Amino acid sequence: MPHKRRRFTRFGLNYPTGPETAGSIEEFGIRDQRSEVGGQKPDKPLSQHLCIPALPHPTIQDQVSGIQHPAISICSDPSFKGCQWEGYPLIFKRHVRVCGMCSSPGGKGDSPSMQTEITSRGIIHPVRGKRDPHLGPVALMVMLPHELKRLVRESGAVEIPFSDTPLYSLYRVEGPTAASPIGLAGPFIGAPHAVMGLEKLIVLGARRIWVLGWCGSLQPDLNIGGLVIPARAISEEGTSKHYPSAGETPRADPGLNSILAGAIAHSSRESMEGDIWTTDAIYRETPEKVRRFQKLGVLAVDMEMSALLTVAAYRSSALTALLVVSDELSDLKWKPGFSDPRLKESTRLAGDLLLDLSKTLAGCNPSE
Numbered sequence: 001m002p003h004k005r006r007r008f009t010r011f012g013l014n015y016p017t018g019p020e021t022a023g024s025i026e027e028f029g030i031r032d033q034r035s036e037v038g039g040q041k042p043d044k045p046l047s048q049h050l051c052i053p054a055l056p057h058p059t060i061q062d063q064v065s066g067i068q069h070p071a072i073s074i075c076s077d078p079s080f081k082g083c084q085w086e087g088y089p090l091i092f093k094r095h096v097r098v099c100g101m102c103s104s105p106g107g108k109g110d111s112p113s114m115q116t117e118i119t120s121r122g123i124i125h126p127v128r129g130k131r132d133p134h135l136g137p138v139a140l141m142v143m144l145p146h147e148l149k150r151l152v153r154e155s156g157a158v159e160i161p162f163s164d165t166p167l168y169s170l171y172r173v174e175g176p177t178a179a180s181p182i183g184l185a186g187p188f189i190g191a192p193h194a195v196m197g198l199e200k201l202i203v204l205g206a207r208r209i210w211v212l213g214w215c216g217s218l219q220p221d222l223n224i225g226g227l228v229i230p231a232r233a234i235s236e237e238g239t240s241k242h243y244p245s246a247g248e249t250p251r252a253d254p255g256l257n258s259i260l261a262g263a264i265a266h267s268s269r270e271s272m273e274g275d276i277w278t279t280d281a282i283y284r285e286t287p288e289k290v291r292r293f294q295k296l297g298v299l300a301v302d303m304e305m306s307a308l309l310t311v312a313a314y315r316s317s318a319l320t321a322l323l324v325v326s327d328e329l330s331d332l333k334w335k336p337g338f339s340d341p342r343l344k345e346s347t348r349l350a351g352d353l354l355l356d357l358s359k360t361l362a363g364c365n366p367s368e
Contacts, residue, residue, distance in 0.1 A: 126199040129163040133172065138362045139183035139206035140354055141197060143213035143304065147351050148186040155355060157184050164200050167193070173355070180362040182355075191239040191280060191307035198308055202315045208256065208361055210354045211308060211321035214347075215276065215300035216285070217328045218293055224335075225342030226325040227264060227271040227350065228299055229257055233306035236279040240310035250309035253318035259361075260322060263353055274299040276323070278306035287332045300325065322350045 128134075142148040148169070151157070157171035164170075171184040183206055188194040201209060215228055222228070232249045235241070240250065257273065264271045275298045279285060285301060293301070305321060312319035324346045328335040337343050 126203040128203050132162045132204060133160050133170075135172070135183040135201065135205040136180040136362050137205060137207045138180070138358045139185065139201045139209045140358045141188065141194070141201070141209060141211045141308075142184065142186035142351070143188050143194070143211070144347065145187040147212065147347055148184070150348070151184065151351050151355055155184070162200070162204075164196065168197050170200075173359070182358045182362050184355075188304065190303050191237040191278065194304040195239050195307050195311050198311050198319075199315070202312075202317055207317050208253075209308075209312065209317060209319040210256070210260075210358055211304070211319065212347075212351055212354050213302060213304065213321060213323050214326035214343075215302040215323040217300050217325045218277070218290055218298055218330055219300075220330045222272060222299060222325055222328075222330075223342075224325050224328060224337030224340050225346040227269060227346060228276070228323040228325065229260055229264075229271055229273040230276045230305050230309070230321050230323065231257070231273050233276045233278050233309050234293070234298065235306035235310070236277065236281075237303070237307055238280055239307040243310050243314045245310050245313065250306055250313060252309060252320040253312075256318055256320040259357060260320060260353075263357055264322075267349065267353065269349065271322075272299055276305045277301045278303060285329065290329050290332060294330070301329070322354055324350050 140151075142151060152159075152171055155173045157173045159169060159171050162170050168186055168188060173182040173184050183201055183204065185197050185201055188197050198209065217223065217226065230252045232251050234249060261271060261273060275296070277289075277293050277298050277300070279301060280303065282303065300323060302323060305323075308319055308321070324343060325337070326343055327337055
């Protein structure tokens with residue numbers, strides 16, 4: 001259906017649009033979820049509520065990653081009055097859902113319906129079971145199976161049963177006082193798995209969480225065995241978008257980062273602190289993405305950090321990580337270092353350092 005030219009302002013960008021046409025719901029993969037209003041069904045088909053601008057479609061650019069997201073216009077009433085640009089492709093208007101992902105859910109630019117859905121409490125939520133242990137305020141999450149086994153062995157940690165036992169293991173390391181045991185958990189892989197572990201640790205009492213993992217280097221001066229302290233994490237994973245974050249890029253706790261950087265320097269090792277790119281798709285780390293993140297100064301890529309930082313902020317907990325470079329991507333070719341002795345040496349150093357810091361913090365008041 002032809003529609004007159006309009007100019008829409010959204011996310012601080014102006015979109016000169018038109019001529020616009022209404023597309024079919026089949027063409028754009030949209031399903032009609034409109035509910036009856038006042039006992040009456042909507043009087044017009046969904047296709048008459050949908051406006052698609054003439055090609056080329058305008059895009060919305062993520063301020064941190066630079067990724068371009070397609071934009072779409074959808075009318076809020078059958079008469080096409082009050083059409084409004086929204087971030088594609090998760091939009092709620094009169095119970096009409098445009099299915100897909102949203103670049104910054106729960107944040108500025110999302111409709112009230114989207115914000116309500118994000119902030120509502122989940123039907124399944126983290127709880128401390130009747131037989132679950134109470135942990136002290138400090139915990140260490142270890143992504144790596146072999147390093148977790150070593151730390152358990154050398155620290156004398158005791159495995160403890162808990163309600164999520166089939167998913168990962170939980171150990172108790174005695175802290176400086178009997179009242180402050182340290183939680184040691186893992187292994188984990190990917191954002192959903194790691195977030196399940198983090199949510200459980202928090203509900204068991206952890207408020208300061210260290211994370212040990214590996215990452216892939218994006219910068220030519222960051223080599224295998226290098227140590228990386230995340231400052232922020234750019235999300236290309238699907239877990240963090242389900243937690244309210246006001247569309248902000250998640251940040252590591254600055255206090256923990258300062259402690260960690262000081263401890264590394266004291267050990268006569270160097271580290272780099274900066275942004276991390278987190279992705280679910282290890283086989284879709286394309287040359288175009290690597291170049292883009294390199295230009296933004298992003299240090300490395302991993303599979304968990306943005307989700308962990310988002311959830312920690314949501315749960316009012318402090319979290320940071322020490323990531324060891326396991327492979328390099330900076331020249332757009334994959335250089336694995338899994339058999340490199342530098343990786344083994346740095347991983348052991350990182351594990352020992354984080355365990356020592358955990359023991360030190362366990363003797364402190366969490367409110368300090």
